Amino acid sequence: MDWIAEMTDEDTALWRSDLGLIADAARQAGDVALGYFNQSPEVWWKNEGRSPVSAADFAANQKLESILRAARPDYGWLSEETDDDGDRLSRETLFIIDPIDGTRAFLAGQDLWCVSVAVVRHGRPVAGVLYAPALEEFYEAVEGGVALKNGRPITVSTTPLDAPGRFAIAEDVLKAFPEALKHRIERVRHVPSLAYRIAMVADGQIDGTFVKHNSHDWDLAAADLILERAGGRLVDLQGEAPLYNRIQVSHGELCAATAPRLADLLRGIGERRGS
Known part of the structure; x- marks a missing residue:
């Protein structure tokens, strides 16, 4: 997008600062959720009974909100577990949150769930983290940087197209x-x-x-x-x-x-x- 091509050193520094912020928040929220893992947390149903949400989702969401909104009060907010409102649409930059992505797996005692936190500007992400605490895996990236898993660079597969x-x-x-x-x-x-x-x-x-x-x-x-x-x-x-x-x-x-x-x-x- 045009605005990315026009990024300044100041923008880059801000996104890296945001990455540090959301990384810390995601770790704290993931640790909160992990405290509920395999502990039979209370569960409710939303979307006409099609989607579960648990006390762990709400607790992790609260931790993220308390850290991030205090640190960046001018950013908008969109989370799966927070009632949406139109305010976010007036913001150039916002946090987009899923306190537990994979709630069904979480409730079933499976390890494949994570905390997802992104900073989005003008419709595209500029900083993002995924924390899978049960797997002890932490993914992160910032616009203009490399993707990392547990601090080491990662790249997509190089399997040749003529192989399945x-x-x-x-x-x-x-x-x-x-x-x-x-x-x-x-x-x-x-x-x-x-x-x-x-x-x-x-x-x-x-x-x-x-x-x-x-x-x-x-x-x-x-x-x-x-x-x-x-x-x-x-x-x-x-x-x-x-x-x-x-x-x-x-x-x-x-x-x-x-x-x-x-x-x-x-x-x-x-x-x-x-x-």
Whole structure:
């Protein structure tokens, strides 16, 4: 985007300062959530009974909010566990939060959940962290920098395109792909946290993933930046990067992958739809 091309040294210093802030906040919130892990926290249901939310989600959200909003009172706020309002739309910069991405896994005693925190400016992330405390994994990235996992640089997979790519993809979606594309995809087991799944692409553990419609800003923003700085991309079916902090915070179908795999996957999806 144009404003990124015009970034100054002052902007870079601010984003790095923001990264330090959200990294500390995510660690504290993750430790709060970890205290509830495997402890049968109280659970409620939202979205007409389709999505669980637990006392751990609310406690982690409260910790994040108490740290971040006090430190950056001029930033907007969007969190899965905070009632949304229109104020964020008037802010150039905001925090986008998921206090526990993968709540179902968390409640089932599975390790694959994480705290997701991003700083978004003009619709795109400029700093992002994912903290998976049960796995002792910490992912981070800042605009213009490299993606890190536990302090070490990570990059996307270099598996050649003529070898099957390992994809986290729903079975029903894969079945609908053209036969030629199916044979180039090795399906891996379901990963309940979308943010963590995208981080797996950034870390080269898998070659890509397909995201069904109705993901949300808080599922994506931090992981999006981490993947980008690791050499991959998250895009819609037209090849465009998602924008955040719009009136509508849900998204359509998306793909996350290395560049060659992404082009191959988008071609295959186009064939599936006859486009």
